[in-house]
Amino acid sequence: MKLLILLVIVVGVIALAQLAKIYQLSARLRGHREEEISEADTRMNGALWIVFMIVFYATTIWQFVRYGDYLPPAASAHGESVDTLMNFNLAIIIFVFFVVNTLLFIFPYKYRYNKNRKALFLLHDSKLELIWTVVPSIVLAVIIIFGLKTWTEMTGPASDDAIRIEIYSKQFDWTARYSGDDGQFGATDFNLITPSNPLGIITEEGVMLANVKLTDKIAKLQAILDIEKVHLLTEKAEIEATLHGGDAHGHDGADSHEPSPDHTAHLESRLHDIETVLSSGEALVMTEAAYEAKEDKIYRLERHLQRILELQPYKFSDGLSGWEVGKDDRIVKGEFHLPIGREIEFIFRSRDVIHSAFMPHFRAQMNTVPGLPTRFKLTPTITTDSMRTILDNPDFNYILLCNKICGSAHFNMGMDIVVESQEKYDAWLAEQKVYIAEQN
């Protein structure tokens, strides 16, 4: 197969080369030069511009007919203004597209080369140039004003009775969080993330538990390092050298005085410990790289512990009671629900890299940025059921999908959205899992 393809390419190149040669030979015979465009070529290219224009326009119109109703109707209040703005802008640019391209394709046909004609010596025309500076400026001014009006409306502050929902992204799924009956979200910290606390919600128990677990982990790792044979032997040799004097002077002249009695006692007890470990047969042997990796891990865990120790209630506005509000937060995966007609303010957070929360049916999108919470508000206007009727598609679902490259499964990172009546929404929410800090 590969050979065949190669063969076809080689034969193709040879054929082209031969054709070019024949063409050149005949051109030379006719005294033809490359820079001279024959009348036939002028006619052909002039006509091709017109053909190209017709085909281009025909396919453009076909695409508008076939794909023009690009998305189902906007399912959010601001989405309707966005669609109006879109149609307004599209109308303008489609008009200009056809006018300018038509001139551009017809002129080459009309003014194709004619050796009996001389081109018009036209340098500039201030009036014309003023027209096509001023007219686009006015059109653009309208576009800007219309656009910014819509933009200001959709990005303004959310009303006080808006429902707040947190959308949390990580490679490669979404989690939604609803506040509990207190209407407040518990504070979060990325240092507290565990499999059972995927959002890192802060509770007093959680902080203590993390503290204990980390301390324990560090101790376990340290215990392994403590019985590493090579390091123990080295340490043993150094202690013996110090205790028996003399030898140590060679490489550390400044430290030539005898160790104090206390220090000697300390060293002796350490030496005893080392010997016990070595003789017990518990000692481990590991490569230097493995040893260093463990040391590095301990360092990182210590830093982690340090950051958790810095999590102090007084750093939060409500003090320790602020640490209680997270306990009744509801955590939702797979799909999340919205009540129709209520303003929703989304708060977006990210765990690892930048993702983008894209909800095309609601004309909504906002990046989720680690370390920087972002917001977007919208009011759903069409329930999932109504939209299924409108589209005549019983399987239709609103969707939240990732639209910022985030890794290998980026293309698969979605979560369904259900829009329903307030009653159904309330009932659904009551069933959702309530977050309670791990107790064990």
Added chain:
Amino acid sequence: MGNTNHKESFVSKFVFTQDHKMISKQFLITAIFMGIAGVMMSVFFRLQLGWPGESFAILETFMGKWAPNGVLDRNAYLALTTIHGTIMVFFVLTAGLSGTFSNLLIPLQIGARDMASGFLNMLSYWFFAVSSVMMLFSLLVEGGAASAGWTIYPPLSVLPQAIPGSGMGMTLWLLSMTLFVVSSLLGSLNYIVTIINLRTKGMSMTRLPLTIWAFFITAILGVLSFPVLVSAIVLLMMDRMMGTAFYLSDIFIGGEALDATGGSPILFQHLFWFLGHPEVYIVLLPALGISSEVIATNSRKPIFGYKAMVGSLMAIGFLSFIVWAHHMFITGMNPFLGSVFVFTTLLIAIPSAVKAFNYITTLWKGNLRFTPAMLFSIGLVSTFVTGGLTGIILADSALDVTLHDTYFVVGHFHIVMGLSAIFGMFAGVYHWFSKMFGTMMNTKLGYAHFWLTITCGYGVFFPMHFVGLAGAPRRYYNSSSFDFLSETADLQPIISVFAIIGSLSQLIFLFNFFYSIFRGQKAVQNPWKSNTLEWTTPVEHIHGNWPGALPEVHRWAYDYSNPAHEEDFVLQSTPLKDGEIGH
């Protein structure tokens, strides 16, 4: 530098040359090879996008373990799109376009013996060559090439835990781009100094051909914006290697909370786009300059509104520095700040409109010679207008919310910057081929190349607008992974077919190019009957460009079909007739 031919060794003539004409050819040929690589990558991922999950033997042949059983691996897909973008934007359309034509045309069109510093010019090429090799080599390292998108947003680009390409591949990407920026700066400084200082007698700034104006403004943009990319890269490297946290904060990945707080990933985006947006114009302006020259010459008509053309180049160049955050409307940036950037971005449409209308008026009542260069230049105006118009929609922040990072964006920038710039590059190659190699390219093959390219170009990128309007995100490995994407899924194979045909039709160009270098018809001195100074140099290259004294300039570059003259062109070096009023 004398103006006689020295006896030269092969190395000093073809490798470490300081002659601007040879350096220009080096840039062009390197860029062509990078272009072949970049286009092949796009064909590979278009195969996956057109027919998700289908097995293609060719993928396994080229990609090996990255395409097990002929199906492209997910990470390899991201790596291909990333390196495709990087290569096309920087290596082909920045270095290939600016490097080739600024080097070739600046000394020739302003009447200089060479660049201000031949040595820096040589260094500029060699930095580019090394960075090209390094970028291609990064495809071969463990973990694969950088795969965080050509915009390499952190934290994804910092954390190898997040994506394998952010290991060695990303390190090489960053090093390669640093070398690239050095190359670009050396080149740009040289262009600026040369244009300011080495213009021949009579060549005032207002008599410069528009090509030179475009290269001049491009070089200024490059000098002001590329160093910012280096700063961004240095900070990124420190985050990767030295445990700093310029761009990182509150990250939990791979089961571990990272020891990085207080940084901001958004900072990188500001720095990146401070280069990234001027970069769009660094790519586009030289193409506009080339097309101005080609359209005027082949319309046999002065460029319409020369001063407005220069003015709008300057306006576009200036505005390009205060629009960068329109790439960031949905990053959580203050919405009011967003409004400011909506305003400045839409302002760019005004000078762009002026340019488009001036091009069209130049064609009006002209006497149009359809050389391949002319066809590509007209095509450029079409793609510039078509792609520019959709920019109006993306600049509107309220609409960008829905369209950000969808195929609409891909369609938009591939048409306005990809097609326009590559058309400008093709126009330049067809037009100045004889100045580079002393031979002519085949016109008939040029026609076939043009018509196939414009048809496939629009065929690939125009439907993407509809795919994007339907909400399909870009950089998805599978174009139908969600139900609602199926609405436009049938466009994906069509796009892929056009992409494959379009890529294959570039073989016509490659054949024509290399065949004509060796076997093309011998060129005459001024084949297009053009006015500019490069056509007064001998066909055979000599050091110092002109055998005798430097030519003196008496008029502007666009005296085509001047009624005061018999011929329909008047060389810039032709003295004014009695009573003639010059420009």
